[in-house]
Amino acid sequence: MMPTPLLSIENISKSFPGVRALMDVSFAVQAGEVHALVGENGAGKSTLMKILAGVYQPDSGGLHWQGQSIQLRSPADSQRLGISIIYQEFNLLPDLTVAENVLLNREPRTRLGLVDWRALNERTRQLLHDLETDIDPQALVQDLSVAQQQIVEIVKALAIDARLLIMDEPTAALNPTEVGHLFGVIERLKARGSAVIFISHRLDEVFTISDTVTVLKDGQHISTSPAADLTREEVVRRMVGRQLQDIFPPRLQAQGGTPLLEVHGLSNDRLRDINLQLQAGEILGLAGLEGHGQRELARALFGIEPIHRGTVQIDGQRVYLRHPEDAMRQGVAFLSDDRKMEGLALTLGVRENVALPNLNRFSRFMMVQHEDERAVCGQIVETMAVKTPGIEQPVRLLSGGNQQKTVLSKWLISQPRILIFVEPTRGIDVGAKVEIYRLIHQLAHDGAGVLMVSSDLLELLGLSSRVLVLREGAIAAELAGAAATEESVMLAATGVHG
Amino acid sequence: MTSMPLTTPTASRTRWLKNWRDVLLIWTILLVLVIVASLASDRFLTPFNLERVTAQLAALALVAIGQTFVLLTAGIDLSVGSVVSLVGTLLVGIITDSPESWVLGTAVAVGVGALVGLVNGLAVTRLKVSPFMVTLATLSIVQGIALFVFERFKDVFEGSISRNFGEVFTGNLGPIPIPLFVIIIPVGIAALVLRQTPFGRHIYALGSNENATRLSGMATDRVKLQVYVISGLMAGLAGLYTSARTLSGNPLIGENLAFESITAVVLGGVSLMGGRGSILGTLAGVLIIGILSNMLNLLRVPSDYQYVLRGALLVLAVMLYARRGRSA
Amino acid sequence: MTTATSITARLIEQYRRSPLSRVQPVFFALVGMVILLAIVSPRSAEPSNLINMVRQGGPLALVAIGQTVVMISGGLDLSVGSVVILADVMAAQMISGDESKVIPVVLLVLAIGALVGLANGVLVVLLRVTPFIATLGMNFIVYGAALLYSGGAPRGDIPPNMRFWGNGFIAEVIPAAAVVLLIVALIAWFLISRTVFGRRLTAIGANRRAAYLSGVSVRRVTLLAYVFSGLMASAGGLLLVAFVGVGTLEVGTDFLLGSIAASVIGGTPFEGGKGTVAGTIAGVLFLMVLYSVLTALALPVSGRRIAEGVIILVAVALYARGRSG
């Protein structure tokens, strides 16, 4: 007989206006197991987790905690039980320090009841150390990169001695090294008898870490089975409802002629003497460990980071990129990895977000032509399979993956000649990725140049015609064709030989 | 596998600077203003004048401290001025020469302030009405009550407040004028609360990102309620001080305090969107406002030119500060 | 008790699902206020009087529309009160009863308002002064300028052809001021909801950084928002002086708080990112009807102030419930 589960989810349903997010979902989580939860974007994973976190109340159905019926009315209720959660969307306080964020509401106090700053920073340093990062506990969160913020989110959840730790796509912004550290921590938690619910769209990770896999589809529970009984293909079939072949389209060859983009000796605070060429029809990958300049290079080429030395040429003409506007005028599009801060106006609708960089195209005499706008937006939303009740839906109400699809949509329709993509498929399900790869491929095929930064090495290698590896702000290697393998990239990125 | 060190952009030293840069700048501007004022008028640095400026600013400082708490949470409190007025009109009927009446008066001042704050806080948290509208409404209501008390209970609430009571707040303690303590002590306490207590950190958290703070399991509504109560309470104390200073009550006396306090707090570096700023900044903001007006008066500038100069100097001060403080 | 709450919950739920929930709450507040007026003073709620309130609210509505535009971008314009006064004083003094001067002076005064707005915009956008301080400083400067210009004693008066727009009626029933308001409102509505400018404005208020990275010229659009507000404030001042007939420094006291209150009641949040012209105008009318209710209640000043606060609180609380329940 199975022991009493730590948590059992019983017939949970939840609807939002126009959306049935969860329908009659039931499954159980055992103490000491890592329970993966997978499903397409908008399948209802985050909604279910928010119910466990006390953020949403289910319309019907109930929860049992060690056999006892429970009601979670607020995040505080859920924390009291020992449930800790890493939300998919970051919930950090930009104006506060890392330590203040990590131990928010749990600040160590002196005997006088004042904040014990030393203990606060020390405990945070310890927690960060467990993940082998050297983020300064006293750094302001607003100064951190997305990956660093993700680590802070993780540490924040670990700071609670949780019986059940929920991780909603914790690895979407992490590189393999960091993922490795995270898995080390998960193993330790597991050994201690805690349970972990792990949500990810990276199925290899799911198979590496989890004991049990639950699949959700369109708000319904499809299956819960031991990971050992499943194959990758089987999980995909249950998630998407069909078999997937040929994830990556065939590699493209550069089309020749004047390079679209040419960079000579570009340097700034974080970059050293970068030289590169991007041809029409080419997908150029930028690889490297987090913090070694890929992101900064991408941003400099869109006029966000300053360029101190060096030249940038587009179509053989020297250009000065001081503002995004300058870059956009040259036909450059830029997709940021920080969709919440830099990608979306969350309170506005899907249509308004998608239209924003394309307003000139949708307007005549400075007036927005609503028909054109609606038609184009509607079409891309359909192609990208953005799951939304309509194009007027405020973006903040979409699931994480669908928000990412929205940001992608706004740039894909902007008819760019040079696309700079940073983590384009962050949080996007396997099925949709295929479609996105196809679209990017199509754009390149039609004569655009693509510059891509991704911490998902498989994706980078699968799509790129060429890969540049950065280390400490400089180009450490250029790998093309068969020379570009996971090993060769990691070797160049770490600078370790043998 | 070897892990490469992540290049973290901020070390603790720069973090310290970042935190204090705004405060340092605003105090530098204050210093410049003081130097200009003392060069421009030989009357400025006289003990009498400094004492007067201190006495003039104490009420504003008290209100601004409370306002800082509210603004840090991205709220706003427009009702503080009418609380000051109401407290004054009530105290006239209460405070006599007897020490018991002083205790009662203080209790009434604090009580009325806290009560109005509580109403504000409840309306903001329970009714989910924007703080601007809530406190605009209570501003009107409390002002109405002050006028009512003033009109209808002339016989009870008339005359003046005991001089001895006035002395307690406006006299000197040795060589030091008491209003200085009226400013310094609450500033010290508020700075301690904001910087060193969990409650203080929660205020910053709330202003920085309310949703995230709620998801961290914090009772955000309780913190909000508390800041409005604090603001009301500080306004009550400002009312007490004002009555002691004027030995009377007047239903309009606090009218401009809400706006002035918000100005002082914003001048001191608190963002209207919450989450950023400090009490030391607020104190500098209060002092700048006061010294600016004192300087213009000492320089015999007529009213119409005073408006123009005051506006220009205000903008100029923040301009220097904004350019350096924010362009990163 | 429980059934009562569940019935309310069901009603709220039904309301949320119905097309009614798309109507901005301020319109319910406005209708509620008119009903209240009809109860306390049936005479005041007669159509002709209600139409007249549009005229009374005309100047404030113009100013509030400008304020709304700035607020949508996430800013604030505290200089509107003084701009109204300056426009009033300058128009009266320069026109000085001469019908032929009306058009050039009106244009000049509008230009000056826009110039003040431009100065605000430059301070906020280029010199990075927080909007609160920049526009507050400008408020003092402009008020001082009005005092200096008029020598404290404004003179001059407004000839009948201009007064008509403040006082007159078209076809004996429609106040000319209401027509002015309607035209301006249409233009502003068009600007906010139909043009590229409006779209960018909203995006800036919703997420400045994302807008900037989408190629929006944050600075130019923000600057234009302040220019527009300055322009509207001087238009409000002109409409007011057409109503008053003489130059006076005593006006404008209610325009600052009134314009912000009308915008907030009308659904523009302080954080920016949304807001509508129709909502703001309804906010202004709400205030006008409220004042009529207070007059009809015939309370002494203290009672008026209390009633005013209570009614505002109840009205906004009611509709806040409907919204977030």
Place this chain on the structure above:
Amino acid sequence: QDTDIVTEHSTDYLNDETLAVQEGEEVDTSAYAKEGPYTIGFINWSTANSWTVQIDEEIKHEATLYPEIEELITVSSDGDVNKQITQIEDMISLGVDALLVIPVATEPIIPALELAKEQGIPVVVFASAPPGEDTQVTTLWADQVLFGRLQGDFLMEELGCAGNIIVLNGLAGIATSDLRRQGLQEAIEACPDGGAGVTVLAEEDALWAYDQGKLAVERMLAAFPEIDGVWSQGGAMTQGAIDAFEAAGRPLVPMTGEDNNGFMLAWQERAADGFEAIAASEPTWQSRVALQAALRILQGIPVNSFYRLQVPTITSETLEQYVRPEYSDAYWTNSLLPKEVADEIYMEASS
């Protein structure tokens, strides 16, 4: 004292019984005597309305007459009590030789005035209720209760102590406004039946301003079908009331007002059609008298502790005498400004 700079350079208004009646005790001012040149501070309660502006103009003109006055510093308190206290203290810091104040409110400024006294600075208070007994050397005052009473008596007589009236006040909490309103109350209660026949339909603060007055009356007209009289404290509010009545197509009823030129012109235009009104006056020349009092004090010449200002009541019969068709609405007719000066400031360009 053999010479007096007041009589030497100007006309002696202080001892002119037609302007100011001496009351109270004679005050020995020898302690304040000092040699010129003098710096004199004047704190006006506001400069936002035309009356306060004219007060400024009168005193500025008077000050130009005396070579002994080195500087007259004028500031405005903008109706803010706190600001006024600050200004009094700053004037003391500045070391003015004498201080003239129009109080925003009476009691709250007493401690500040006492401070002036301690520092040996003589204070003259005028145009608002006197703050204290001995905080100021002398007080000049036109009885504000009487002001309201005169207006009220007129209205009661017009109405035969029966009917519905509406009331326009300045600003509750400001002494001048409250006292005038008190005068109306006395007038109503003085009716034979104790005022039982009189109903105050509605009452509003309209800040003595035209636009506020007109809007308030428009709303009152809409709410109340029968209004028999308008008691307005004056300023430009009465002019607004007239316009509101006419815009609503309602026949004019008796109204009260002040000697504001705009109102008087409107009144004169309609007098032939039977419009009845009265204007009380709060003279703008009192700032001159106050300045003269200060100069006397600075010379050590005794002054009285109180001067009651003589104020005319303007009726339909005397209207002609006061009204100035060639001047702007902002002019206040009970003035001692010389013609050239008044012309300069108030003459309408078109006339």
